[in-house]
Every structure is written in structure tokens, then in C-alpha cells.
Amino acid sequence: MRKVSSLAFGIALALGLAACSEAPSENTEGNTSSVNQTQLSSGVQTENLDTSVRAQDNFFRYVNGQWLARTEIPSDRARWGSFDELRERAEEHVLEIVREAANGSGAAGSNQQKIGDLFRSYMDEERIEELGLSPLAEDFATIDALDSHAALATYWGEQQRYRAGTPIALSVGQDQMSSDQYVTSLSQSGLGLPDRDYYLSDDERNQILRRQYAEFIQELWNEAGWANAETAAETILAIETQIAAEHWSRIQNRDRVASYNKMSIEELTEAAPDFDWQAFIAAADLDIAEIVVRQPDYMAAFARMQNNIAVADWQTYLKFHALRSSASMLSSNFAAVSFDFYGRILQGLEEDRSRERRAVSAVESVLGFMVGEEYVARHFKPEAQERMAEMVDNILIAFGEAIDQLDWMTAETKTQAHEKLATFTTKIGYPEKWRNYDCVTIEADDLFGNMRRSADCEYDRMISRLGEPVDAYDWGMTPQTVNAYYRSTMNEIVFPAAILQPPFFDVNADDAVNYGAIGAVIGHEITHGFDDQGRRSDGDGNLRDWWSPVDEEQFRTRAQQVVDQFSAFNPIDDLYLQGALSLGENIADLGGLNVALRGYRNSLAGNEAPVIDGFTGEQRFFVGWGQIWRIKFRDEALRRQVVVGPHSPGKYRVLGPLSNMPEFYQAFDVEPGDEMYRGDDIRVKIW
Ligand SMILES: [Zn+2]
Numbered sequence: 001m002r003k004v005s006s007l008a009f010g011i012a013l014a015l016g017l018a019a020c021s022e023a024p025s026e027n028t029e030g031n032t033s034s035v036n037q038t039q040l041s042s043g044v045q046t047e048n049l050d051t052s053v054r055a056q057d058n059f060f061r062y063v064n065g066q067w068l069a070r071t072e073i074p075s076d077r078a079r080w081g082s083f084d085e086l087r088e089r090a091e092e093h094v095l096e097i098v099r100e101a102a103n104g105s106g107a108a109g110s111n112q113q114k115i116g117d118l119f120r121s122y123m124d125e126e127r128i129e130e131l132g133l134s135p136l137a138e139d140f141a142t143i144d145a146l147d148s149h150a151a152l153a154t155y156w157g158e159q160q161r162y163r164a165g166t167p168i169a170l171s172v173g174q175d176q177m178s179s180d181q182y183v184t185s186l187s188q189s190g191l192g193l194p195d196r197d198y199y200l201s202d203d204e205r206n207q208i209l210r211r212q213y214a215e216f217i218q219e220l221w222n223e224a225g226w227a228n229a230e231t232a233a234e235t236i237l238a239i240e241t242q243i244a245a246e247h248w249s250r251i252q253n254r255d256r257v258a259s260y261n262k263m264s265i266e267e268l269t270e271a272a273p274d275f276d277w278q279a280f281i282a283a284a285d286l287d288i289a290e291i292v293v294r295q296p297d298y299m300a301a302f303a304r305m306q307n308n309i310a311v312a313d314w315q316t317y318l319k320f321h322a323l324r325s326s327a328s329m330l331s332s333n334f335a336a337v338s339f340d341f342y343g344r345i346l347q348g349l350e351e352d353r354s355r356e357r358r359a360v361s362a363v364e365s366v367l368g369f370m371v372g373e374e375y376v377a378r379h380f381k382p383e384a385q386e387r388m389a390e391m392v393d394n395i396l397i398a399f400g401e402a403i404d405q406l407d408w409m410t411a412e413t414k415t416q417a418h419e420k421l422a423t424f425t426t427k428i429g430y431p432e433k434w435r436n437y438d439c440v441t442i443e444a445d446d447l448f449g450n451m452r453r454s455a456d457c458e459y460d461r462m463i464s465r466l467g468e469p470v471d472a473y474d475w476g477m478t479p480q481t482v483n484a485y486y487r488s489t490m491n492e493i494v495f496p497a498a499i500l501q502p503p504f505f506d507v508n509a510d511d512a513v514n515y516g517a518i519g520a521v522i523g524h525e526i527t528h529g530f531d532d533q534g535r536r537s538d539g540d541g542n543l544r545d546w547w548s549p550v551d552e553e554q555f556r557t558r559a560q561q562v563v564d565q566f567s568a569f570n571p572i573d574d575l576y577l578q579g580a581l582s583l584g585e586n587i588a589d590l591g592g593l594n595v596a597l598r599g600y601r602n603s604l605a606g607n608e609a610p611v612i613d614g615f616t617g618e619q620r621f622f623v624g625w626g627q628i629w630r631i632k633f634r635d636e637a638l639r640r641q642v643v644v645g646p647h648s649p650g651k652y653r654v655l656g657p658l659s660n661m662p663e664f665y666q667a668f669d670v671e672p673g674d675e676m677y678r679g680d681d682i683r684v685k686i687w
Helices: 002-008 059-070 082-103 111-123 125-131 134-144 149-161 204-223 229-246 265-271 277-283 296-308 311-329 332-347 355-379 382-405 411-422 447-463 511-528 549-567 583-604 617-628 635-644 650-658 662-668
Strands: 079-081 168-174 182-188 262-264 290-293 425-429 485-487 492-496 631-633
Touching: 059 617, 059 650, 079 082, 082 111, 082 355, 082 617, 082 631, 111 355, 111 447, 125 332, 125 447, 134 311, 149 168, 149 277, 149 296, 149 311, 149 447, 168 447, 182 296, 204 229, 204 311, 204 332, 229 296, 229 311, 262 265, 265 277, 265 290, 265 296, 311 332, 311 447, 332 635, 355 447, 382 411, 382 425, 382 492, 382 511, 382 583, 485 511, 492 511, 511 583, 511 617, 549 583, 549 650, 583 617, 583 650, 617 650, 617 662, 631 635
Parallel strands: 182 290, 425 492
Antiparallel strands: 079 631, 168 182, 262 290, 485 492
């Protein structure tokens, strides 16, 4: 649910790998620091370099080759890289907090009691085994009692709180056309596989995956002791294939204008007839006159499907999804079947994470900001916040200079771009106001109930925003998250505490490597406000076209070049990157590097950078970027990332942008004939 609601709030794409991420560290800053730069380390992790690879041919391998050679992906991970290393560290810190709470005896309702008892409820395997499937008994009874399509419409509405297999999903977030208000959005949903492509693509790999998905359905079905598993699997797969065929693609969903369709409920009823939208909305506890429909033609198709599919078949679909979505919290037989498909088959994992680590994830998902408050008290240094703020200011200044010097944009549009840049706000570290969890009651022997009460609490929190002023203190990520994001409706960039540490930001390293790492990450987030979707809203956070037609055309031409460049990368098998899916991220990387380099040059104030460890300042800048993207993927996970995006795998986040930068060519003497060389005429610079 969090993911969906975040999307509705307009959080675009952080920087990261899996999600969106970036991890800075403490700040070392050139122009503001009084530290003598010659005493600082280079920040280059020389033990990772592979000097047998030419930097000009493959900078990713040159910077990370030895690390790639000696690193094994842990057996319970789908990939391993610099972000994962930091995430592991953050998770260990959270585990300490959680264990202490579990070993203490906090007063009922206290933070310590809630954190501790939630953890204990997850760790109480004996109780969980004893309960078996019984926590879902009431849900199954409700599904069994559905006796008409009208009853289904109400059921979909009631289930919005829990999201166990609903083909349509409601969320409340800032209105992208009136960002000072909240609005309800309606989106497509309802699939058990990661994307519609898994159902629709006829290549051999997807055919095999569909067969394995059908086997998974049967195993879960049998485990529940229900009859006719094979028929059930056919029915479920047939329904999901119908849903998938009507889903918009991820590329279509990126289009903020096409997916913004505000309608009255009467208009929705007219556009998607024969479904009782009023009953659905009322059952979701909403009293609304209008709604933003993200995929109108999907809703029309859904309304038809909902009526054409027999109630009994929907019941089969619903029972499976109720079971599937809770399987990891049920007794070990269900959890194991679920891991076998979602972990082993879809991600290539050799083993599941330990129960303790899964318990930590559950605590994070239910009480994330409560844990974050303690995490910040223990692990966040106020000086990191100050130094980070200085660096953000410097990069914002550099972005303004970059706008002034663009050779493709007219003065009129530059003025508008400056206006947007001037209204950026920044959040660093942790929220000024902590989230209140009074609405969640946690009991040490009731894992399932805890999760349900949390879902109720968060859903009520979300819908109670309607009609209220926008919460400027809201955070879309907890402070212990190793990531960062840009939110268009607030025009803000946000850097949680956990990303403010090495290797993203090394207080003991000279500026160059920090500008290439966290500096470029800051630039990346700012550039999201000016990427192919971010540019469509203004400084107030509203979708508004502030571009002259000629500048729009110039932008689109350059964006298409970025699409084409990335679509030519072929990471595995016959799979190519989807340049149109990762476009926003790739523009953000390219822009982020350009403005961070400008910020670095400004920081030198005309002085020459020292040579450290044999690297010039600009060489270290680029090495800083190369280092943060070191990563290894399992094949399954790499394929998944290419299909669902939106971030290009780390290797291409290094090779792609740098091959467009003349400053990189200069720093490393890249010449025609080198593998990273692109001719002048095919290099792209947008920001
Ligand atoms: Zn991003």
C-alpha cells in the first residue's frame, strides 16, 4: 500500500537501484570547509580498481573490477552493491533497537512496547504454527458468502484497506493540479506477477514462468486443503491474463498528464458503466464527489470484466489472493511455498532471509517512523545535516548557472525554469514532526491482528487527509532508508539520514569524490524536477505547461536521444534496456553529474585541485560516481529490473552518462576507437 500511496503523492523516483536511492554520507565540502584538503584521503577505493581494464573502454569495470571479482551475492539476496551494503548496516542498527525493545518491558502503548511486541509476535513461531490458516478463516467466509456481482463491488471497496487482490486500487494523495489539496486516485491493480509483460509476452522464459506461477497457485491451494487445485490455477491465471491485457504499460503509466483524469463519480459511471462505483466508494469509507482516474480505459474494461466473469470464479481468484498476500505471515508450510516462488524462482534467491530479519522488515513496515525516531537519536550526527545543506545549496546554485548557459533553451523558458528552481525545498535527515501511532494496538501473540490493525490505521490516516490542508511535514521515506527522492507536488528533494554516510559521503575524503557521489545524487534529485515528467509541473507543484513550443521540441529531441542510447544496452540474454521506461532516471543521472561537476569546479574557486593517489580532481569526481554504482545481480533479478525498471542497472548508470560528457573524455583521454567514445554529434546534454 505504501508504494501505491507514495505514487499517488507524486513521489518520483529517487535515485536508487531497486527503488530509488542514493546514499550520501557525511559532507566534506570544498569551498566551505576549512579543512586542509591535502590531509584528506582521495576517497578512491583503490582495492576495488581493476587497472587491467582501460577506463576509456569500461569505466564501470575499471573502478569496480576487483570488487566484482571477489564479491559473492549473499545467498538470501537478489543483488549486492554499495546500496545494499549500507542498507545492511542500517538494518543492523534497527535490529539493535528492536531487540532492546523486545527484551525490555515498556508500558502498554509506549513505543518500546509496540516495537518490542510486534517483533515478538513475528518471532513467536510456535504460536504461528499452531494457528495455521485460521487467521484467514473470517476472510474466506466473507468471500464464500459473496453471492452477486453487486456484492463484489462492495467487497472490492471494503478490501481497499488490505489490498489482497483487488483489480482496482484507491489512494489519497496531493492533487497534481491543485497541490494544496488532497484528492482520491483510482488505479489499475490485481496481478500476482510483477508486471503485465509476464502474462502477455510469448517468449519461452515467460511461458515457463507462467507455468511455474500456475504450479505455485496449485501448491498454495493444496496446502490450504482445498479441492480442484488445477482448475483453480487455470481460472486464476485466466482472470489475471484478462486484467493484464487491459493494464497500461509502465511506460504509459509514467505519463503524468495522460494518467491525470479528474472525473465526477457520475462521469466515471458513464465512462465505465455497469459497475456500482458509488457502492464501491462508499464501502471504501469515502465520501467524495470527484476522483482522479489514472487509466480510464482500464476502468471501463474492468467494469465489463467484473460482470462477465462468474462470481464463483472471482471467489476462486479472491481466496487465492487473500492467501497469497498473507502467506509469509502464516505457518511455515505457507511461507515456504510463497518463498519458493517469489524468492527462489522470481529473484533467484538460494534461501530466505532469517526470521529475525523478516521480523525487522515487518516492524519497519508497521512502525517505521517510530523506529526511525530512535535510529536518528542514535546514529544521526547534526553536523551531517549542516554539511549536507551546504552542499545542496551549492548544487542548486550550479543548476542555476547551468540553466543560464544552455544553448538550446530560449530566454523566456529559462526564466520559468529559474522560477521553479528558486522554489525547491529540501528535507535532510528526519521529519520535524514524528508520525503518531496511537491508532495501532500491538499484541505480542497476535501477528496477524497487528498487521490488520496497522493496515486499518494507515488507511484511515490516508483517507482522513481529504479536506485537510496539505501536511508540509510529511515524509515519503523513513530516516533509516538508504535512498532519496524528489516529490513533484511539493517540489522538494529529500535525503533520509541513512544515506548520509560513506561511500556516498565521506567526511575524511577530499571534495572531488564526494561531489561525484553524493553531489551527483543531489543533482540527480534536483534534475528530477526537470526530467521528462518532472518538467511538466511548476514550482508550486502543479501540472502546468511552462514551456514554449520551441523549447519543448528541443527537449523532446534530446530526450529521444537518451531513450535511443539506453535502449541499445543489452545487459542479459536478448533483453535490452527500455530507454523509455528509465528515461526520467537517465536524464536525472546525466543532469546530476553535469551540475555536480560544475559545483565541484566552483568549490575550487580558481585553485587547482591536488593530485591524490595519482588521480586528478576531476578523475576522482568520476571515480566517485563509478564507486556508488558497483553492484552484482542474480540473472533473475537483473531480468526483473530491466522489465519493471525504472532505474538502469548500475553498470549502465556509469557507462551511459559518462559517455556523453566531454569532461570525462578530457579527464581520461577518451579517443575515437575507445569503447566509451561517442562522436560529438551523438553526445547528449540536456541540463
Ligand atoms: Zn531518481
